[in-house]
Amino acid sequence: MSDIRSVRKRQQLNNLVAMVTEQARPGNTVVDFCSGTGHVGIVLAHTLPDCQVILIENKEESLVRAQRRGAELGLKNIGFIQANLDNFTGPFQIGVALHACGVATDMVMEHCIQAGAAFVISPCCYGFIQNAIKFSFPKSKRFQETLTNKEHMILCRFADQTAVQLRPDRRLIGKECMGLVDLDRSWAAEAHGYALQVMTMEPDSCSPKNNMLVGKPPPESGLEVDAGKQKAPVHN
Template identity: 30%
Template structure:
């Protein structure tokens, strides 16, 4: 009624409140949410219906009392009300256990369902006006009134609903056909681009990598060399280059410890094996490069006649590659570089627990690294991180062994950005560094720039950016053009190699 104690309490506490998102648990328990049709709104598609939303209600009134107040006011002015639901925090499971203002007893809005549509229409006109009816004239401003977005089954025009569903299905099918036609045109354009790339690149580039087999030349070269200093740990077999992981500290084993983020034991097992295989492959190549570096006679740091080879791992992360290699090559000096300070902190912690004395680390961007080194390594250096690693190797006239990934992220580099952003040149946790980083040019080599434009290079990089791993299908990364993707990836790597050859 008018001027009662409940109305007075409402007037004291009310104020203008924002519209809150309605969760399914707040809806009329007898209603059906039509989530399958995005544009479905009762006022526009299903008719006006019998249910309205009323917002800008006071929050310091208990939900039951506020529902009774709204019911009495609406029935006195507009017609019989079937149901009133006041939204409150207990309705939302995501917010139920969070701290909240104890004075806010409800969410500031409710849903009112009338017995007939004419009553709902009168309520829409009356409550939405400048002057609210007696009993709902709160002091916080005009009420906010809308047709309810969730709709009772009685209000649904099934014929109109099916028509909207059919229209949406046809629209989606049309878009799917468009995407397919665009993909076919893009693939044809890429094939044409690859035809213009001179050997060893082009459309047959991936076949050259297949012919390498198991790098038998490197294996034979490493097995034939002598090792007078005993520079490798006994855990690394000098003949087969297999690693006895039982002799490697847990902190230095990328396949040890707890694994998070996957409950699939087979997937975890494959990842363990793959990471260990990566270390073994790098150990084989590094052994060959270390022997070659020793023959060049770098600066003597460990004693007469024993030059120390300096190795830098660019984009080391928390040390999945650096730590085991530093353990297996105790007479080689390793330095780990990563843009994430937390990763470097974790790496140094593992190195200390593993008893490594030949490993240092620092945080920073690869392009700003200013120390001299003899061999550069990079495993999974995303996008232009591999290119900046190669720039550093060329500048220091150092050997290198890189295993690139995420060539699709070269799109950031093509826009003058970094390996992770087109806009940001520095990782957020790193302090500002003086000077501006150089902008890389793509394609990297003169060899490819003669036949491929930057725009065409971007298409090649985009097409080459898929997984080629053993569990590719289990992750749904096969897109029907796997051979083309491998060919594009091979051309990207030939371009990088040609850049290094042109600047040696």
């Protein structure tokens, strides 16, 4: 990893970890979906020693590297599960995903909503958003009243026009389209009683895909009341 990329990765992690730390309570289970080699999950386990952190990753090689890194740091509050994210069924209080590509963001959000869990998600690869068995787009009623499915897909493709090599005016359009796609996602989650924030990572230069979706479940989900009573199964 180059020095520039390393700095940007640390900045991305700082943003996500700050949001998770703000919501986490002792005894919580935090799930890092699509965890890769553990950049996010390992930092969370170190930062939140009173929480259980579970890394979910379907690629064996990536998970093995994450396990090795966790062992080298002597982390005791971390677990690893090789599975597709939608196959994880254990209870948890906070879901996290850094640069969940395309519909993976929507899958993580749905998983968290079904569990009544908070979430901190950084979307990526908007152009890969496609209709799936579980989802139809746009997702929210207000966007469905405004955009057709075809128009929404065009919006997603424009949302990927944020690379630093592009002209500033094109990047601005891409950023605005990112915001609209994530606003649709937010309104869909709010229909389930969630409080949503669409935030921008700081500094803006840390990533062309620098949006964060921060969702807090409705009070009746019992997140804080039952947080210390539920723990997900862990495979060390």
